[in-house]
Amino acid sequence: xxxxxLLRAIGWYRAPVIAVGLLASLLFFVPFxxxxxxxxxxGSFILFPPTGFSLQWxxxxxxxxxWLNSFWLSIVVAVIATAAAVVLGTLGxxxxxxxxxxxxxxxxxxxxxxxxxxxxxxxxxxxxxxxRQLPFLDDTLVSLVLGETLLAVPYVFALVSSALAxxxxxxxxxxSTLGASWPMILWRIELPPLLPSILGGTLxxxxxxxxxxxxxxLLLPPGTQTLPLKMFTASQEAFSPELTAASTMVSLLAIVxxxxxxxxxxxxxxxxxxxxxxxx
Amino acid sequence: xxxxxxxxxPPERAAPADxxxxxxxxxxxxxxxxxxxxxxxxxxxxxxxxxVIRALDNETGDNxxxxxxxxxxxxxSLARTxxxxxxxxxxTVLLGTxxxxxxxxxxxxxxxxxxxxxxxxxxxxxMVRTFGWxxxxxxxxxxxxxxxxxxxxxxxxxxxxxxxAMYPAMVAVMLPFAVLPIASALAAIDREQLNAAAVxxxxxxxxxxxxxxxxxxxxxxxGGVLVFVMALGFxxxxxxxxxxxxxxxxxxxxxxxxxxxxxxxxxxxSILLVGGTIAIYLVADRLFKVSEKWG
Amino acid sequence: MTVAxxxxxxxxxxxxxxxxxxxxxxxxxxxxxxxxxxxxSGKSTxxxxxxxxxxxxxxxxxxxxxxxxxxxxxxxxVGVVFQSYALFPHMTVGENVAFPLRxxxxxxxxxxxxxxxxxxxxxxxxxxxxxxAQLSGGQRQRVALARALAASPGILLLDEPMAALDKQLREQxxxxxxxxxxxxxxxxxSVTHDQAxxxxxxxxxxxxxxxxxxxxxxxxxxxxxxxxxxVARFVGEANLFPARGGELLPDGVTDxxxxxxxxxxxxxxxxxxxxxxxxxxxxxxxxxxxxxGSRFRLxxxxxxxxxxxxxxxxxxxxxxLLDGTRVRLxxxxxxxxxxxxxxxxxxxxxxxx
Numbered sequence: 037x038x039x040x041x042l043l044r045a046i047g048w049y050r051a052p053v054i055a056v057g058l059l060a061s062l063l064f065f066v067p068f069x070x071x072x073x074x075x076x077x078x079g080s081f082i083l084f085p086p087t088g089f090s091l092q093w094x095x096x097x098x099x100x101x102x103w104l105n106s107f108w109l110s111i112v113v114a115v116i117a118t119a120a121a122v123v124l125g126t127l128g129x130x131x132x133x134x135x136x137x138x139x140x141x142x143x144x145x146x147x148x149x150x151x152x153x154x155x156x157x158x159x160x161x162x163x164x165x166x167x168r169q170l171p172f173l174d175d176t177l178v179s180l181v182l183g184e185t186l187l188a189v190p191y192v193f194a195l196v197s198s199a200l201a202x203x204x205x206x207x208x209x210x211x212s213t214l215g216a217s218w219p220m221i222l223w224r225i226e227l228p229p230l231l232p233s234i235l236g237g238t239l240x241x242x243x244x245x246x247x248x249x250x251x252x253x254l255l256l257p258p259g260t261q262t263l264p265l266k267m268f269t270a271s272q273e274a275f276s277p278e279l280t281a282a283s284t285m286v287s288l289l290a291i292v293x294x295x296x297x298x299x300x301x302x303x304x305x306x307x308x309x310x311x312x313x314x315x316x
Numbered sequence: 317x318x319x320x321x322x323x324x325x326p327p328e329r330a331a332p333a334d335x336x337x338x339x340x341x342x343x344x345x346x347x348x349x350x351x352x353x354x355x356x357x358x359x360x361x362x363x364x365x366x367x368v369i370r371a372l373d374n375e376t377g378d379n380x381x382x383x384x385x386x387x388x389x390x391x392x393s394l395a396r397t398x399x400x401x402x403x404x405x406x407x408t409v410l411l412g413t414x415x416x417x418x419x420x421x422x423x424x425x426x427x428x429x430x431x432x433x434x435x436x437x438x439x440x441x442x443m444v445r446t447f448g449w450x451x452x453x454x455x456x457x458x459x460x461x462x463x464x465x466x467x468x469x470x471x472x473x474x475x476x477x478x479x480x481a482m483y484p485a486m487v488a489v490m491l492p493f494a495v496l497p498i499a500s501a502l503a504a505i506d507r508e509q510l511n512a513a514a515v516x517x518x519x520x521x522x523x524x525x526x527x528x529x530x531x532x533x534x535x536x537x538x539g540g541v542l543v544f545v546m547a548l549g550f551x552x553x554x555x556x557x558x559x560x561x562x563x564x565x566x567x568x569x570x571x572x573x574x575x576x577x578x579x580x581x582x583x584x585x586s587i588l589l590v591g592g593t594i595a596i597y598l599v600a601d602r603l604f605k606v607s608e609k610w611g
Numbered sequence: 612m613t614v615a616x617x618x619x620x621x622x623x624x625x626x627x628x629x630x631x632x633x634x635x636x637x638x639x640x641x642x643x644x645x646x647x648x649x650x651x652s653g654k655s656t657x658x659x660x661x662x663x664x665x666x667x668x669x670x671x672x673x674x675x676x677x678x679x680x681x682x683x684x685x686x687x688x689v690g691v692v693f694q695s696y697a698l699f700p701h702m703t704v705g706e707n708v709a710f711p712l713r714x715x716x717x718x719x720x721x722x723x724x725x726x727x728x729x730x731x732x733x734x735x736x737x738x739x740x741x742x743x744a745q746l747s748g749g750q751r752q753r754v755a756l757a758r759a760l761a762a763s764p765g766i767l768l769l770d771e772p773m774a775a776l777d778k779q780l781r782e783q784x785x786x787x788x789x790x791x792x793x794x795x796x797x798x799x800x801s802v803t804h805d806q807a808x809x810x811x812x813x814x815x816x817x818x819x820x821x822x823x824x825x826x827x828x829x830x831x832x833x834x835x836x837x838x839x840x841x842v843a844r845f846v847g848e849a850n851l852f853p854a855r856g857g858e859l860l861p862d863g864v865t866d867x868x869x870x871x872x873x874x875x876x877x878x879x880x881x882x883x884x885x886x887x888x889x890x891x892x893x894x895x896x897x898x899x900x901x902x903x904g905s906r907f908r909l910x911x912x913x914x915x916x917x918x919x920x921x922x923x924x925x926x927x928x929x930x931x932l933l934d935g936t937r938v939r940l941x942x943x944x945x946x947x948x949x950x951x952x953x954x955x956x957x958x959x960x961x962x963x964x
Contacts, residue, residue, distance in 0.1 A: 039420065039421070039507070041507040041510040041511050041514075042420055042421060042502070042505070042507075042510060043421055044510070044511075044514050045510045045513065045514065045520060045523040045524070045527070045528065046417070046421050046520055047519065047520035048520070049520050050421050053414055053417050053418050053421060054418045054421065054422050054426060056411075056414045056415075056418065057414060057415045057417070057418025057419065057422070057430055058418070058426070058429070058430070060411050060414070060415050060418075060491070061415075061429065061430050061433035061434075063484060063487065063488040063491065064433035064434065064436055064437040064488060064491075065433055065436065066448070066452065066458075067445055067447075067448020067449050067451070067452060067485075067488070068436060068440060068444070068445070068448055069448075070448050070451045070452055070458045071444055071447050071448045071451065074451055082451065084451055084452075084457055084458040084461055085458075085461060120355075123351075124351060124352040124355050125352070127348050127349070127351055127352050128348075128349065128352040130348050131345060131348030131349030131352070132349075134344055134345040134348060134349070135345065135349070142607075142608075144349070145607045145608060146598065146601050146607045147356060148352070148607075149601075149606070149607035150360075150594065150597060150607075151360070152542060152545075152546065153542070153545035153546070153593055153594060153596075153597040154360075154549070154590065154593070154594070155548060155549025155565075155566060155586075155589050155590060155593050156549055156551060156566075157549065157551050157566040157569050157570055157586070157589075158367070158549070158566075158569060158585075158586035158587070158589045158590045158593075159363060159586075159590070161367060161370075161569060161573065161579075161582050161583055161586040162363030162364055162366055162367040162583075162586065162590075163363045163366075164573070164579075165363065165366035165367055165369065165370035165579070165583060166362055166363050166366040168366075168370070168579075169366055169369070182358070182359045183359065183363075185355070185359065186355075186356075186359040186360060189352070189355075204695055204697055204700075206693045206694070206695050206697040207697050207699060209662075209664045209684065209691075209693070209697070210691065210693050210697035210699075211699075211710070211714075212663075212664070212683070212684040212685045213662050213663070213664070213684045213685070213687070213689055213690070213691040213768075214685070214690075214710055214711035214714055214758065214759075214762065215685045215686075215688075215711050215714035215715050215762060216685060216710070216711075216714040217685060217714070218343075218344045220714060222348075224699075224710075224713075225699055228701040229700055229701050243438070243439060243441075246441070247441035247442055247443070249441075249442070249443060249552055250551050250552065250566075253570065253574075254570075254573065264441055264442075264443045267441075267443045267444075267447075268443060268552065271443075271447060271450070271556060272556075275450075279447065280447060280451075283441075283443070283444040283447055286441065286444070287439070287440040287441070287444050290439045290440060290441075291436070291439055291440075294435070294439045295435070295439075298435070308744075
């Protein structure tokens with residue numbers, strides 16, 4: 037399991053490298069733990085260390101229509117945008133393998149990754165300007181969903197595309213000499229091995245969309261808020277333990293769902309490896 | 317060869333009409349690529365065009381771009397944003413390299429801890445992570461509490477809403493984007509090369525310079541480019557931690573729309589930001605094949 | 612349902628490279644033809660042309676007299692065994708083998724029956740529910756073969772079929788594949804760079820070089836009567852000497868040369884002092900004697916600097932042929948000396964070499 041060659045190459049630098057890595061991991065752990073800790077305060081201010089222990093703020097959040105509505109709105113937006121991004125990103129990755137010209141291939145690839153580099157606020161202003169020009173979009177979620185989809189496409193594309201690159205390039209010609217039409221090749225030969233990557237891309241895209249706040253700032257119809265936007269405004273207006281309680285809950289939900297998915301896929305991979313080893 | 321030179325010459329062949337697979341369905345590429353490309357036109361092309369229209373649509377009649385480029389607030393924020401992005405990128409790539417190496421060389425349970433930290437950061441929202449930093453950095457926040465407890469600090473912490481407050485948070489937000497590509501580059505290093513270096517008597521430093529660094533440099537660059545362009549568009553974290561004196565371009569743009577009521581200026585600034593960012597991305601992509609590392 | 616294959620004057624350009632420069636090949640129904648050549652000779656490209664995976668600039672490909680060059684691969688009725696085998700990793704062995712029937716929308720019962728039959732044919736019936744990842748290299752190759760044959764194609768194409776196997780398994784599979792090919796009686800075109808494989812398996816071998824055929828003939832004729840020096844060197848070990856008419860010239864003499872004589876190592880022998888002088892011989896010093904199980908391989912550097920290789924029976928006394936020993940080699944079978952006319956494609960190479 038441990039990599040002897042790399043260990044030997046690193047030599048005695050291993051200890052300091054690990055030490056720095058562990059210190060860096062505090063950058064990830066500590067803020068999260070502080071958020072969690074302050075959420076169970078029994079006082080009415082966010083304080084660290086928390087005073088007392090109570091779950092009253094969780095109760096407040098869970099019975100507050102505003103928090104719940106914004107949570108569901110986020111779910112709806114994320115589900116639609118993720119579904120669209122998964123389809124578009126997967127099609128793009130598959131389509132790219134059919135492009136013959138190397139130069140064109142590079143441009144298409146660049147285009148599909150580009151939204152990662154797009155500054156969200158500037159893009160949001162663009163979508164907002166579209167809404168101003170087309171007033172019938174004004175009170176809808178169309179531009180928000182469209183924008184979130186665009187921001188999510190690169191993640192799906194990147195994952196599926198790299199899975200495709202690792203596959204056997206002769207499967208497609210093989211299937212075509214065996215008489216399969218291109219839709220059948222796509223459906224029966226190419227897609228099945230990609231499913232794990234597509235699922236990974238789906239989860240990634242979903243978290244990206246669910247957490248995205250900048251587009252919501254400008255694009256939501258008045259009176260509606262996604263969860264991150266609700267958090268954002270709450271942090272600027274009323275910095276109360278409600279906020280950290282909500283943060284904790286949504287983070288734990290994400291950890292349970294994504295961690296569960298990770299665990300399942302790890303187990304499947306390991307099982308597949310063991311089966312292969314057993315029969316070899 | 318002598319007998320066949322006559323045949324070598326004739327380049328007057330008819331233009332190759334269809335030199336790949338006969339009957340290869342052009343419909344195939346069309347069906348697969350057109351939907352996403354059409355989507356890109358609608359979701360990316362149209363908003364960018366709307367930005368241009370909005371920037372030119374100016375009641376006062378003067379040029380919004382010129383107005384934006386002569387606004388000291390905008391120019392200040394631009395300079396601040398670029399410096400910030402550069403610093404964040406440098407710190408992130410440096411720390412990301414160490415972190416990825418630490419993941420690769422850690423024993424089992426430490427590796428689990430490091431990977432779990434990375435995933436925690438990827439899975440929790442930027443808002444939540446930023447709140448965490450706020451709570452740490454508030455004058456009487458968690459850092460002060462710890463300092464006080466250890467007897468190191470008796471004055472409340474003065475870091476909140478300063479430039480210094482933003483950096484750790486932004487590095488923490490960006491770190492996974494640097495660690496992931498570098499970790500996979502490390503995993504892909506040819507183990508035989510490492511063994512060869514060891515057999516020929518190379519120590520850790522020489523092995524790093526001769527084998528490891530060349531192998532991970534492309535990943536460091538592509539991770540760094542991505543961190544840099546993403547940092548240029550940073551909005552939430554600087555706004556909440558850096559305060560009004562440390563506005564990034566994104567903050568100024570949103571201010572033009574939300575408080576100043578100058579959407580044309582906001583649009584002009586947006587075009588400058590998008591143009592600059594995409595230009596940097598494209599140049600970096602040509603030079604370092606960034607998108608190929610990611611896709 | 613085996614067909615006759617005809618390839619007529621096929622040209623293929625890939626980018627700037629003229630990969631096939633007008634190749635023509637005919638194969639009788641049921642014949643096994645091997646395309647033999649070094650990498651880059653165009654042999655794989657020609658295989659892809661026949662399969663329909665590669666379009667052509669001009670020329671024709673015909674199955675039983677019908678031009679098929681415009682047909683897509685899925686309508687050609689060819690079975691291909693790919694170098695990587697290209698088994699579908701997410702399907703079981705049975706599903707892989709039944710895939711061509713599924714593509715042809717045959718009923719499930721027929722698919723199951725054919726899959727079983729085909730796996731019986733390649734003697735893998737018991738592995739029908741395994742996944743490709745659970746099979747050994749040889750088993751995968753059999754599955755790939757069964758799959759290629761499942762839809763009763765007219766032509767079987769093998770792309771470097773043995774390249775992924777180790778030597779022992781390779782020899783075993785050569786025999787096995789030939790058995791199955793004979794049993795099914797299907798026209799087969801195979802691609803390889805391994806001359807032993809080409810010799811073992813084929814009815815005819817087509818030697819390719821630089822986008823052209825150099826010689827198409829039976830394995831024995833390819834070996835005994837190579838058309839060019841390239842073929843002589845590429846297939847087996849060859850000693851090339853200048854010749855005039857049908858006669859060998861003495862070593863070092865090139866005046867009046869009209870051709871090149873090919874003498875295989877097993878047709879040379881070490882002369883003892885008592886041999887009559889008149890006959891042709893070449894003398895030099897021993898450079899290397901190596902034991903190879905069924906023979907000794909003797910490498911001699913002639914007085915003119917030419918490298919001559921000679922096969923000796925395994926009971927030869929190695930002590931008499933130490934490095935540096937002077938020896939004289941003569942022709943054991945003068946009747947088996949083949950002379951390539953100097954006009955043949957690349958006969959002048961000898962002078963350079």
